[in-house]
Structure formats: C-alpha cells, structure tokens
Amino acid sequence: EAGVTQSPTHLIKTRGQQVTLRCSPISGHTSVYWYQQALGLGLQFLLWYDEGEERNRGNFPPRFSGRQFPNYSSELNVNALELEDSALYLCASCWVGQGGDYGYTFGSGTRLTVV
Amino acid sequence: GENVEQHPSTLSVQEGDSAVIKCTYSDSASNYFPWYKQELGKGPQLIIDIRSNVGEKKDQRIAVTLNKTAKHFSLHITETQPEDSAVYFCAARGFQKLVFGTGTRLLVSP
Numbered sequence: 292e293a294g295v296t297q298s299p300t301h302l303i304k305t306r307g308q309q310v311t312l313r314c315s316p317i318s319g320h321t322s323v324y325w326y327q328q329a330l331g332l333g334l335q336f337l338l339w340y341d342e343g344e345e346r347n348r349g350n351f352p353p354r355f356s357g358r359q360f361p362n363y364s365s366e367l368n369v370n371a372l373e374l375e376d377s378a379l380y381l382c383a384s385c386w387v388g389q390g391g392d393y394g395y396t397f398g399s400g401t402r403l404t405v406v
Numbered sequence: 407g408e409n410v411e412q413h414p415s416t417l418s419v420q421e422g423d424s425a426v427i428k429c430t431y432s433d434s435a436s437n438y439f440p441w442y443k444q445e446l447g448k449g450p451q452l453i454i455d456i457r458s459n460v461g462e463k464k465d466q467r468i469a470v471t472l473n474k475t476a477k478h479f480s481l482h483i484t485e486t487q488p489e490d491s492a493v494y495f496c497a498a499r500g501f502q503k504l505v506f507g508t509g510t511r512l513l514v515s516p
C-alpha cells in the first residue's frame with residue numbers, strides 16, 4: 292500500500308509570490324489534514340478536507356487556502372508569501388475503521404523556503 | 407481551544423536506559439492519543455496510540471499510559487538504543503483534529 296505522497300519535496304519562493312503544494316492520501320482515505328511545522332516548532336493545524344469539503348481550519352490568515360478533488364487528493368495554496376511562511380508543510384491521511392477507530396498517517400512533507 | 411503540553415523539551419539518556427515523556431491535554435472530550443517519532447527531514451511516523459477506553463498499551467519496548475481523570479498521558483521507552491534518537495510528539499484528538507505537543511528531542515548516547 293502506497294503511503295501519503297506530497298509534492299514537491301522542496302521549494303524556494305520569493306516573498307509575495309504564490310505557491311501550491313500537493314498531497315495524495317492513501318487509497319481509500321477520504322480525509323486530508325494539512326499542518327504547518329515551522330523550524331524547531333510543533334505541528335500547527337491548518338486545514339481539514341473530507342469528501343471534497345473544507346470541514347475545519349486553524350488559526351491562519353485567509354491567504355492559506357486549499358481544496359480537495361474528487362479523487363481525494365488535495366492542494367494547499369498560499370498567496371502573498373511572507374518570510375515566516377517558511378516551514379515544513381505536512382499532509383496527513385485519515386482512515387476510519389469499521390469499529391469507529393481512526394488513525395492518521397503523515398507524508399514526508401514539503402519544505403518551503405521563502406526568501 | 408484544545409491545548410497539549412509536552413515535557414521535557416529535551417531528554418538525554420544512555421543506551422539501555424529508559425526514557426519517559428509526559429503530556430497533558432485540556433479538552434476532556436479528547437478520545438485518541440497518538441505518539442509520533444520524527445527523524446530529521448522526514449514526516450512524523452506513528453509509533454503507538456491509545457484510545458480513551460484503555461489505560462495502558464504496550465508494543466515491545468514502547469508503552470503508553472493514559473490517565474483520563476488527570477488528563478495526562480505518557481510515553482515509556484525501555485532499553486533505549488541510539489536509533490531511538492529523534493523528536494517525539496504527543497497529540498490529542500479533540501474536536502475534528504489532532505492537536506500536537508511541542509515535541510521532545512530524545513538523544514540516546516552509546
């Protein structure tokens with residue numbers, strides 16, 4: 292079973308530019324979560340998509356947005372990049388078991404550097 | 407909102423010693439508590455998890471305990487090995503999302 296795949300792995304952008312990050316969840320998983328991990332810090336919740344809809348978002352400005360496609364893959368868009376947006380962006384795929392159990396599997400992330 | 411505190415921020419042990427990392431959470435409705443290991447340049451990898459109807463879970467050298475009354479849970483690693491060196495994150499599933507602790511950098515010296 293393929294894991295959660297994210298692309299690109301690394302990206303360098305200039306302040307003010309826009310960026311799109313991509314995530315493909317594990318086959319059969321319908322939920323995708325996005326997290327931001329700034330250098331040396333913990334994971335901050337960004338967005339949650341399920342069945343093509345945005346279900347929840349964290350305390351981030353509107354220039355952070357995204358969407359989920361019919362095949363459950365997802366994009367994270369960041370407009371008007373700022374230096375402090377430099378971080379590792381992680382995507383997690385959520386599975387739900389028959390007994391109501393669930394779990395989260397993370398991809399390897401996209402390292403975004405804003406200069 | 408939900409908050410998860412994690413201690414210590416760094417932990418240095420000798421190979422073969424035990425390591426304990428502790429977390430507390432604020433949302434009493436939290437019902438799922440995973441632990442992740444993150445190595446340099448990689449995404450977090452799930453190493454063990456526990457649900458709110460269980461007090462303790464063990465998987466070889468790793469164990470997790472949960473005290474719902476006190477709202478805290480702990481990770482125990484026995485017989486540590488150099489390859490256990492990494493950053494460990496606890497998390498609690500509150501309303502619709504995982505909330506993470508700030509991480510513990512574990513260094514196991516040979």
